[in-house]
Amino acid sequence: MIRIGGPTSGSGVQKRSGTKGTSKSGSSFAPASGAETERSGVSGGVSSAYGVDALLALQEVEDPLTGKRKNAARRGHDLLDALEEMKADLLAGLIPEGRLDRILQLVQTRFPSGDPQLEAVIDEIDLRARVELAKLGRFPD
Template sequence: MRIDTTIRSTGIPGRAAAGKAGSAPAFVPAGMGGAARASAATPAMPMAGLDAILALQTVGDFRESRRRSVKRGASMLDALESIKADLLVGNVSADRLDALVGQLASMRERGEPDLDAVIDDIELRVRVELAKFGRFPPL
């Protein structure tokens, strides 16, 4: 593959432009021995800070945390519906009750106050139903 042209970024002149004839100042004060040296070039726009990147990552975590909380609440409600159906048949599965105890024992994330209040209500209802069957999960 052949490259015919190169594209150079413009903005900061290279060393060749700084040392050309006629680029020195026309007037130098008496106290200064020569031209003042130019400071190092700084980028025009600073790179995105680490704080901004971390803030963007927490937004993703917040959405993911909300999704997991909603999924946890929905699965507990589904389990309560299954227990209700089992009660109508007359046989409540011990495995289903153990699964509910396991869900309550697992740690859950807290983030959004309104969603946490709904999940707390669902967990309370699950605890009441488990207490009816003599199962008392730890608080």
């Protein structure tokens, strides 16, 4: 059987005896040349601040495609939210006319993103929304 006990005074770091900074031989560390070295001045402090400013400036520059992707993704999310609300309305038994108008408007407005993968996903969302509208007799142009 193994017994686990708490911390004991016998384990851990032991204290050094003697005065601080001296050794038994009486010698201490000294530079090989024996002369004091000059302290160097601050170097590079100013240039590093410019580097950070340049990085922050680059982060603020928006890629023209990023804005298009954001708009297309936002439209896709809005369309998915509207379809989810439509599903809840179908379960309740009544779909408000305003909800159908909103979905129809979202289907008719398209923002090209320039990203083929994002476009493929949005095409699938559009198709699903068009099918749901067609089931309810609202055929988009």
